[in-house]
Amino acid sequence: MAYRNLAKTALRTLGPTAPSKRQLSSQASQLEAKRSDSLPSMSSFHPLTDVTSNKYLYSYESEVKESFDQIVPVLKRVSELQHEQNFVDHAQQLTMAELGFALPTHVLEKAWVRPLDMRGLFSWSVFQAYKKSSDNFFACDPLKGGEQSIEARDFESLLQDCGFHLLDVTPCADGRLAHSIAYVLRIPFSAVRRRSHAGALFDVEQTVNRWVKTEHHRYRQGGGNNAHSPTSYLKIVTYHFSSVDPSHQGCAAHGSDDSVAASAGLQRLYDFREAIENSFCCGASVDLLLIGIDTDTDAIRVHVPGADSSMSLDSWVSALEIYEETQFMEKEEALKKISQRVQECAPSKPETGMVAFITHLVANNISQIDYVRQFHAGLYSDAGHAERFIGVGIGFKEVHLRNLTYFSHLDTVEEGAPDLDVGVKIFKGLNVSRDLPIPVVIRFDYSGRVPGAKERAIADCRRVDAAIAMRYRELVADGLLHTFLTIRDRDQKAPAEAIGSSLDPSLQEAH
Amino acid sequence: MAYRNLAKTALRTLGPTAPSKRQLSSQASQLEAKRSDSLPSMSSFHPLTDVTSNKYLYSYESEVKESFDQIVPVLKRVSELQHEQNFVDHAQQLTMAELGFALPTHVLEKAWVRPLDMRGLFSWSVFQAYKKSSDNFFACDPLKGGEQSIEARDFESLLQDCGFHLLDVTPCADGRLAHSIAYVLRIPFSAVRRRSHAGALFDVEQTVNRWVKTEHHRYRQGGGNNAHSPTSYLKIVTYHFSSVDPSHQGCAAHGSDDSVAASAGLQRLYDFREAIENSFCCGASVDLLLIGIDTDTDAIRVHVPGADSSMSLDSWVSALEIYEETQFMEKEEALKKISQRVQECAPSKPETGMVAFITHLVANNISQIDYVRQFHAGLYSDAGHAERFIGVGIGFKEVHLRNLTYFSHLDTVEEGAPDLDVGVKIFKGLNVSRDLPIPVVIRFDYSGRVPGAKERAIADCRRVDAAIAMRYRELVADGLLHTFLTIRDRDQKAPAEAIGSSLDPSLQEAH
Incomplete structure (x- = not known):
C-alpha cells in the first residue's frame, strides 16, 4: 500500500470520483512519456492474449467505475438546484436519470432550512453505486467466474x-x-x-x-x-x-x-x-x-x-x-x-x-x-491510491476492480485496527482533503444453513459499525465518515442485503 | 449468573477475600436452618461416594482459597506498619512468611511520601496467589486429571x-x-x-x-x-x-x-x-x-x-x-x-x-x-457470587474451583464486552463497594509448534489489556481495576508465563 507522500502525488491521484481530465504534474508528464514509449500499436497483441476477454473485462471495469465517477458531477448539479422551487422533485429526476437511483428524501427536504448535506448525499450515492454493481455481479456473473461457469x-x-x-x-x-x-x-x-x-x-x-x-x-x-x-x-x-x-x-x-x-x-x-x-x-x-x-x-x-x-x-x-x-x-x-x-x-x-x-x-x-x-496506455494513470470506498468485514466476493476498494478484512475493529487505520489515512488524502466523506461498506457473510447465523451477521455488522463510530468519532461527528451495513448468505447466489446505514432517517435525527 | 440484588445479598456474599466469620442476615439465618436440616451425620456417606477423592479435593479447595483469603488480613497488618522505621523490610518479611511471596518494592518505597497504595498491593497479592496455584496445578496435577493420569x-x-x-x-x-x-x-x-x-x-x-x-x-x-x-x-x-x-x-x-x-x-x-x-x-x-x-x-x-x-x-x-x-x-x-x-x-x-x-x-x-x-454443611455459605478474580481470554485450563474465577472467554473485548461487563458489575458489588480493586487475569494460550504464535499471544494480551483500559477507564484511573498478563504454550506441560501487569514499575510511573 502506498499512502505515503499522498500530498506530493495528489495531482496524479485525484481521488476516487475525479470526473474530468487530470491535471498533470511534471512528474506525471514524465510518466506520460514513459507510457507512450511502451505503448504498442493496437494490432500488435501478443499471440497468447485473449482479446475477447480483454474486451468484456474492460467494458465491465469502465462501466462500474463510471457509475462511481459520475457521482460528483451529478451532485454538483444537484447542489446548484438546492434553492429552486420544486427542488426535491428536480433533484430526484436528475439523479434517477443520470445515476439510476433516487437520493434520500429526508436529506433533500432540509434544503430550505440549511445548506444541503452534500457529504451525506455523496456517501449515499457511493453506497447505491456499490449496491448496484454488487447486485449485477451476483445476478449476471459479468466476469464469467461463477461456480457454474x-x-x-x-x-x-x-x-x-x-x-x-x-x-x-x-x-x-x-x-x-x-x-x-x-x-x-x-x-x-x-x-x-x-x-x-x-x-x-x-x-x-x-x-x-x-x-x-x-x-x-x-x-x-x-x-x-x-x-x-x-x-x-x-x-x-x-x-x-x-x-x-x-x-x-x-x-x-x-x-x-x-x-x-x-x-x-x-x-x-x-x-x-x-x-x-x-x-x-x-x-x-x-x-x-x-x-x-x-x-x-x-x-x-x-x-x-x-x-x-x-x-x-x-x-x-x-x-x-x-x-x-x-x-x-x-x-x-x-x-x-x-x-x-x-x-x-x-x-x-x-x-x-x-x-x-x-x-x-x-x-x-x-x-x-x-x-x-x-x-490504460501501458501504465495506469492512477499510479497511487484512488479507491472509491473502504470494504470492512468478511466477504466482498464481488469486488474485483483495481482501485475500487481498500479492503479491511476483519472480524473486529479491535484486531483489525492497524489495517483500517491505514485505509482511513488513505481516504483522508483522497476524500477528506476535498471535504468529501469516507464511505465505508461493512459486510458480514454468513451461512444460511446455520440456525441464527443471519441474526449473528447482523449483530456483527452493528458491532463493527459501533466500533468504527467510536474509533473515528471526530470524522463521524463531522459527517466525514459514513457507513453502509450489508450481509450476504454465502450458501446462496443472492446478492448482498443492505440492513442499515449511518444515513438512515432515525440515525440522522439522533445526530 | 446472579448479579442482580447484589446489594440485598451483600451480607451473604461477603466477597472474595472476606477473611473472618460471615455476618449473617436474617435471610442467611433461614439458609442456615435449612442447611442443618439437610446435614447428614458424618458416617452416613452414600455407598457410591468416593471418600478418598473428596478428601483430596477438599484439601485442594481449602488450600487454594485460603491463599486468597489470607491476603486482606495480612495486608491490614502491612498497612499498620507503613509509618514505622524499616517498613519495607518488615513488610516483606511479613508477607514472605504469611503469603509466600514478596510485595513490589517500588510500591512499598513510596510509603514515606504518600499513603500506601493498598489497592495495588491487593491486586499484586491476588495475582501472586493465582500464579502460585497455577504453577502448582501444572507441576503437581493436584486434581489427578492430567493427560497422563x-x-x-x-x-x-x-x-x-x-x-x-x-x-x-x-x-x-x-x-x-x-x-x-x-x-x-x-x-x-x-x-x-x-x-x-x-x-x-x-x-x-x-x-x-x-x-x-x-x-x-x-x-x-x-x-x-x-x-x-x-x-x-x-x-x-x-x-x-x-x-x-x-x-x-x-x-x-x-x-x-x-x-x-x-x-x-x-x-x-x-x-x-x-x-x-x-x-x-x-x-x-x-x-x-x-x-x-x-x-x-x-x-x-x-x-x-x-x-x-x-x-x-x-x-x-x-x-x-x-x-x-x-x-x-x-x-x-x-x-x-x-x-x-x-x-x-x-x-x-x-x-x-x-x-x-x-x-x-x-x-x-x-x-x-x-x-x-x-x-460445606450441605449448602454453600456463599450462595451468591464470591469470585476472587476475573479470568479473560483463552485458556485457564487450571481453574477448577467454585467461586474462584468469573470467566470471560473471549478473543476480543469488542465481541466479549457483554460477558465482561457482567463480570465487572459483579466485582463492583464484591470489591469496589469495599474500596478494593477488580483483579483481572488476562490469558492467551498458544501452540508453541506454530512459528510466531507466542509473539502473537503476547500481542493479544496487550491488545485486550488496552481494550480493557479503554472500556473501564474510570476504574483503571482510580486504581480500581488491575490487570495481570499471562500466556501459556498449550503443547507443553509448563505453567503459564507472566508477561506484564498494570503494576509494573514503568506503567506505575506513567500514571
Whole structure:
C-alpha cells in the first residue's frame, strides 16, 4: 500500500470520483512519456492474449467505475438546484436519470432550512453505486467466474492436474491489488480463496484453520478431490511494487521496498508450512508460491519454487520479459518458451505440476499486460491510491476492480485496527482533503444453513459499525465518515442485503 | 449468573477475600436452618461416594482459597506498619512468611511520601496467589486429571465405550460453575473441552469449527478414535439454578428463571446439531445433553435424551432424589437403580451408551453431594457470587474451583464486552463497594509448534489489556481495576508465563 507522500502525488491521484481530465504534474508528464514509449500499436497483441476477454473485462471495469465517477458531477448539479422551487422533485429526476437511483428524501427536504448535506448525499450515492454493481455481479456473473461457469470448471480441473486441490491467495489490502484474481492472474473468482491483508501478511492461525476445513472436506465428502490423492493446498502471497515510482508507490506496509515486501511474504509462507508440518502428522504439508505484481503495468514476476518448496528472493520469472521474448512466436512455441523459462528460474528442479501451473499464470498475465497497454496506455494513470470506498468485514466476493476498494478484512475493529487505520489515512488524502466523506461498506457473510447465523451477521455488522463510530468519532461527528451495513448468505447466489446505514432517517435525527 | 440484588445479598456474599466469620442476615439465618436440616451425620456417606477423592479435593479447595483469603488480613497488618522505621523490610518479611511471596518494592518505597497504595498491593497479592496455584496445578496435577493420569485414561475409554469420541461442555461463565468439571461431574479436566459462556450460550460457529477440527483429527491420525467408528461428538450444556433462593440466585443471564435457562440451553444445542447436519453430508450429526446444576448443593438434574436426541424440558433425572432412593443399597444395586431411573426419564427409548454415560455422571455427582454435605454443611455459605478474580481470554485450563474465577472467554473485548461487563458489575458489588480493586487475569494460550504464535499471544494480551483500559477507564484511573498478563504454550506441560501487569514499575510511573 502506498499512502505515503499522498500530498506530493495528489495531482496524479485525484481521488476516487475525479470526473474530468487530470491535471498533470511534471512528474506525471514524465510518466506520460514513459507510457507512450511502451505503448504498442493496437494490432500488435501478443499471440497468447485473449482479446475477447480483454474486451468484456474492460467494458465491465469502465462501466462500474463510471457509475462511481459520475457521482460528483451529478451532485454538483444537484447542489446548484438546492434553492429552486420544486427542488426535491428536480433533484430526484436528475439523479434517477443520470445515476439510476433516487437520493434520500429526508436529506433533500432540509434544503430550505440549511445548506444541503452534500457529504451525506455523496456517501449515499457511493453506497447505491456499490449496491448496484454488487447486485449485477451476483445476478449476471459479468466476469464469467461463477461456480457454474465453464471457466471455473476448467480452472478447477487444471488446478487438480497440476497437483493442487485448493488455491488460497493473499494479496495486499491495497486497492491497487483488488483486481489481482480476475484481471492480473485471470483466475475465475469462485475457484480461489482470497483474503487480503495489509502487506499481504496473512494470519497463520486462521490459514491453518482453513487448511483443516479443506482437508476435512476432502476426507468427508471428497471436496476438491479425494483425501488420499497426492495433491496439495497451494498458498500464494502476492506482494507488490511500482516500476515507475519504486520508492514511493510500492507497498507502504513494507516502506515501499520490494525486497522487504517479498522477504516478509516468503517468511510468512514458510511459517505457515512449518505450522502445518509441526501440528499434524502423516507428512502433512502445503505448497507455497510467491508472486510480485507491478502495480503500474500489472506484469507479474514469479519466484519459482523447487520441488522442496524452497524459493529464491533474487530470482524470478518475469512476465514482461517473457512477453517481449515470445511476442512474435506461435502460441505453442510461446507456451513452451514460458515453461522453459520457468524451469530455469527455480533454485532446484521444480515439480512438473508447479511448472505447468506457473506457465498458465504467466500466459494469463500476458493478456493483462496487453489489457493495460490497450486500455490504460501501458501504465495506469492512477499510479497511487484512488479507491472509491473502504470494504470492512468478511466477504466482498464481488469486488474485483483495481482501485475500487481498500479492503479491511476483519472480524473486529479491535484486531483489525492497524489495517483500517491505514485505509482511513488513505481516504483522508483522497476524500477528506476535498471535504468529501469516507464511505465505508461493512459486510458480514454468513451461512444460511446455520440456525441464527443471519441474526449473528447482523449483530456483527452493528458491532463493527459501533466500533468504527467510536474509533473515528471526530470524522463521524463531522459527517466525514459514513457507513453502509450489508450481509450476504454465502450458501446462496443472492446478492448482498443492505440492513442499515449511518444515513438512515432515525440515525440522522439522533445526530 | 446472579448479579442482580447484589446489594440485598451483600451480607451473604461477603466477597472474595472476606477473611473472618460471615455476618449473617436474617435471610442467611433461614439458609442456615435449612442447611442443618439437610446435614447428614458424618458416617452416613452414600455407598457410591468416593471418600478418598473428596478428601483430596477438599484439601485442594481449602488450600487454594485460603491463599486468597489470607491476603486482606495480612495486608491490614502491612498497612499498620507503613509509618514505622524499616517498613519495607518488615513488610516483606511479613508477607514472605504469611503469603509466600514478596510485595513490589517500588510500591512499598513510596510509603514515606504518600499513603500506601493498598489497592495495588491487593491486586499484586491476588495475582501472586493465582500464579502460585497455577504453577502448582501444572507441576503437581493436584486434581489427578492430567493427560497422563490413570483417571483421564479410564475416563477416555469409558467415553468411547459409551459411543463418544469428544466431550465438549459449556457451563455458565458464573464462578459458581467453575468447578463443574472436576468437582460436580468428576470428569478429569484433560479429557474434556470446556468453554464457559454467560448463560451457557455457546457460540455455534466456533463449536462447528471445533467439530471440524475433531473430525479432521480422527480422519488424519485416529485422534479420539478412527473416523469410521460409529461414535459421536457429545456437546453438553449445563444451566444452573438455586434451590435455596431460586428467584435471585439463579442464572442472571436468564433472569434467574431456571425454565428459561434450560430452554435457551436446549435451543442452542438444537441449533448446533442443525448447523452440523445442514452443513455436512454423509449423515453428519452430534449427540446432545442438557444438565441443570443446583449451585447451592451441586446436585445435578439430567434431561435424558431419547435415541433421536429429543429432550424434554419438564422431565429429568434428579441426582438428589436418586441419592435418597439409593443411599442404603449396595453399590451394584444402586448403580442399577440409577440406570433404571435414567431410562425411565427419557422421552423415547434412549441409546444404551447414553444411559451408561449419564449413569456414570449421576454416580459421580453423588460423591459431590456428599462433598457439599461433609465440607460445606450441605449448602454453600456463599450462595451468591464470591469470585476472587476475573479470568479473560483463552485458556485457564487450571481453574477448577467454585467461586474462584468469573470467566470471560473471549478473543476480543469488542465481541466479549457483554460477558465482561457482567463480570465487572459483579466485582463492583464484591470489591469496589469495599474500596478494593477488580483483579483481572488476562490469558492467551498458544501452540508453541506454530512459528510466531507466542509473539502473537503476547500481542493479544496487550491488545485486550488496552481494550480493557479503554472500556473501564474510570476504574483503571482510580486504581480500581488491575490487570495481570499471562500466556501459556498449550503443547507443553509448563505453567503459564507472566508477561506484564498494570503494576509494573514503568506503567506505575506513567500514571
